[in-house]
Amino acid sequence: MNGYWSKILRIDLSRSIVNESSIEETFYKRFIGGAGLGAKIIYDETRPSTDAFSPENKIIFSVGPFQGTRLPGSAKWCVVSKSPLTGTYANSHCGAGWGVKFKGAGYDALVIQGKAEKPVYIWIHDGEVEIRDARSFWGSDSYEAVDALKNDVGEQRASVATIGPAGEKLVRIACVIVDKHSFAGRCGLGAVMGSKNLKGVVVYGTKRTPIFDLDKVEELTKELTRKIKEFAKDFTMHGTPGSVSIYHDFGDMPIRYWQGDIWSEGVKKLGAPLYTKILKVKPHPCIYCPIGCHRYGRVDEPTKYAFEGSAPEYETLAMLGSLCLVDDLKAVAKAGDVCNRLGIDTISAGAAVGFAMECFERGWLTVKETNGLKLEWGDGDSLIELVKQIGLRKGFGQIFSDGTLEAARKIGRNASDIVVHVRGLDFPAHDPRACFSLAVNYATSTRGACHERGMPEDIECGVFNIPELDIQNTGFFKPEGKAKLAIQLQDFAALLNSLVICNFMLDGGGMTLTETLNCFNAITGWEWSIKEFMKAGERIFNLQRLINIGDGVGGSYDKLPKRMFEPAKEGFRRGQIPPFDFMLKEYYRLRGWNSSGEPTKKKLIELKIN
Numbered sequence: 001m002n003g004y005w006s007k008i009l010r011i012d013l014s015r016s017i018v019n020e021s022s023i024e025e026t027f028y029k030r031f032i033g034g035a036g037l038g039a040k041i042i043y044d045e046t047r048p049s050t051d052a053f054s055p056e057n058k059i060i061f062s063v064g065p066f067q068g069t070r071l072p073g074s075a076k077w078c079v080v081s082k083s084p085l086t087g088t089y090a091n092s093h094c095g096a097g098w099g100v101k102f103k104g105a106g107y108d109a110l111v112i113q114g115k116a117e118k119p120v121y122i123w124i125h126d127g128e129v130e131i132r133d134a135r136s137f138w139g140s141d142s143y144e145a146v147d148a149l150k151n152d153v154g155e156q157r158a159s160v161a162t163i164g165p166a167g168e169k170l171v172r173i174a175c176v177i178v179d180k181h182s183f184a185g186r187c188g189l190g191a192v193m194g195s196k197n198l199k200g201v202v203v204y205g206t207k208r209t210p211i212f213d214l215d216k217v218e219e220l221t222k223e224l225t226r227k228i229k230e231f232a233k234d235f236t237m238h239g240t241p242g243s244v245s246i247y248h249d250f251g252d253m254p255i256r257y258w259q260g261d262i263w264s265e266g267v268k269k270l271g272a273p274l275y276t277k278i279l280k281v282k283p284h285p286c287i288y289c290p291i292g293c294h295r296y297g298r299v300d301e302p303t304k305y306a307f308e309g310s311a312p313e314y315e316t317l318a319m320l321g322s323l324c325l326v327d328d329l330k331a332v333a334k335a336g337d338v339c340n341r342l343g344i345d346t347i348s349a350g351a352a353v354g355f356a357m358e359c360f361e362r363g364w365l366t367v368k369e370t371n372g373l374k375l376e377w378g379d380g381d382s383l384i385e386l387v388k389q390i391g392l393r394k395g396f397g398q399i400f401s402d403g404t405l406e407a408a409r410k411i412g413r414n415a416s417d418i419v420v421h422v423r424g425l426d427f428p429a430h431d432p433r434a435c436f437s438l439a440v441n442y443a444t445s446t447r448g449a450c451h452e453r454g455m456p457e458d459i460e461c462g463v464f465n466i467p468e469l470d471i472q473n474t475g476f477f478k479p480e481g482k483a484k485l486a487i488q489l490q491d492f493a494a495l496l497n498s499l500v501i502c503n504f505m506l507d508g509g510g511m512t513l514t515e516t517l518n519c520f521n522a523i524t525g526w527e528w529s530i531k532e533f534m535k536a537g538e539r540i541f542n543l544q545r546l547i548n549i550g551d552g553v554g555g556s557y558d559k560l561p562k563r564m565f566e567p568a569k570e571g572f573r574r575g576q577i578p579p580f581d582f583m584l585k586e587y588y589r590l591r592g593w594n595s596s597g598e599p600t601k602k603k604l605i606e607l608k609i610n
Helices: 025-031 034-045 099-104 142-153 184-194 214-231 233-238 242-249 263-271 273-279 314-320 329-342 346-361 382-392 398-401 405-413 436-444 456-460 480-499 512-522 530-550 580-591 601-607
Strands: 008-011 017-022 061-063 077-080 088-093 108-111 120-125 128-135 159-162 176-178 182-184 198-204 293-298 305-310
Touching: 008 128, 025 034, 034 061, 034 077, 034 108, 034 480, 034 530, 061 184, 077 099, 077 184, 088 176, 088 184, 088 293, 088 530, 099 198, 108 120, 108 263, 120 142, 128 601, 142 159, 142 176, 142 198, 142 329, 159 530, 176 184, 182 184, 184 198, 198 293, 214 233, 214 512, 233 242, 233 273, 242 263, 242 273, 242 314, 263 273, 263 329, 293 329, 314 329, 329 346, 329 382, 329 530, 346 382, 346 405, 382 398, 398 405, 436 456, 436 480, 436 580, 456 480, 480 512, 480 530, 480 580, 512 530, 530 601
Parallel strands: 008 108, 120 198
Antiparallel strands: 008 017, 061 077, 061 108, 077 088, 088 182, 120 128, 159 176, 159 198, 176 182, 293 305
């Protein structure tokens, strides 16, 4: 079959058993790969409400038809499991070189279950699989682990997906780190690896996946790489930090744990062009990427903020910076580096610190509870210390190691009422009071609040469009059409995350949906239409929703936190709040779901989900 190996590698760590299973072409034609493949396995093979840390939970590393090519954006790959933070379906994506090298080893997915008796890592190379002792690497930070595991297998060209101390200690916001470069950040999937005593997965492969029309794929690769490189040259210059002032001016950037409206002077200190100069950053692209959104940076002075490695991107600058009113760029970068090395999600880490600072200001926390730590707005040193404590599960910070919502429950005093989350997942750095389509997108997102599983805010902000979908952007602060926009972008994201391709190739790189489809058809030979393409995205999103419903976090969890109904007093979104109830009802109707937010039998038959 073209574009696939039709093979899944399965490993049971409890019994040290390795085997393979095959997949029929009809499966791929329904769920494609990546996020779709992972969701189907979770749906079929785990019981509802399976605890994320139980041996019965599975963690799936999956790729799609785009891996095995050199197409731009094809470095992306997917991690799927039950989240220890939300208790339901989760996927997170990253890049570097892991997905490409795993596909080269001869598999479409790796499914891991059970729990090893002692720390282990997995070494996969050209069809050979070993479960190796990782006790000597347990406790090392994520960057140290990447180097040590490469040395241990004796192959510097290998790619390493690993966890840091946070994953080992089951910190529920722990992430998966790849090659010291890219991060599957959200939902705590690094902690799922830790619960299985799995330090990492090392891969290397040189096999070439069969392609239907290799000449056409190579032609498209050259054309699209050239086009994207030219289209995105400004993006390449500064990366996502180039958008800091844009999102701030649209009222889309979080300030003072979602209480603030304008922070112009602070934003100037965090964003480009000062960002690029002060952190000495340069692009750090994933394999086959003509954009290079990741940044590699360095700080030498002052010593307390010194670091070298992955530099913060927009979400990190916003969540560790503006959300906490920390305008010292070097302190924010150092906090991000601490998160990366310990292996925690910078979005949820920043949310935890911002929430803690508000609790401190309100008097719900005092220096007695914080062991002397003064959690005052704008204090970069307190920011760094608290993220360190969270990642290591030590000191006062360990109260946040199970997530912001759980910390609020422990703090009491109605603290849960001010947590900004959906399904237990902290908001990313985009505000639905600025872009109304985000309100219904966040509330219904299958992994919790997320701007990447649907990115309608970029449509509203005029950053990109998808002409093939006849998207009607009705403008800011108008509810009409926003439910439809959220649906279109959720299905679109589910499609991209199953192919798998980096969404920046389209949202920022100028690649069209038609060009994406042309690549897919040249790989597979299936000759799909745009309608069939998008129908697959809709099917995959609905399948993820069924997992949510089975886990008891369906329609009753489709809501926004109270703070999202507090209007701004100044700035672009002054006086605006999303008309949420209207949009949610419209969303359910357009989705073909009932009033409880469940896909109807008619819809499931239409989508061929069983």
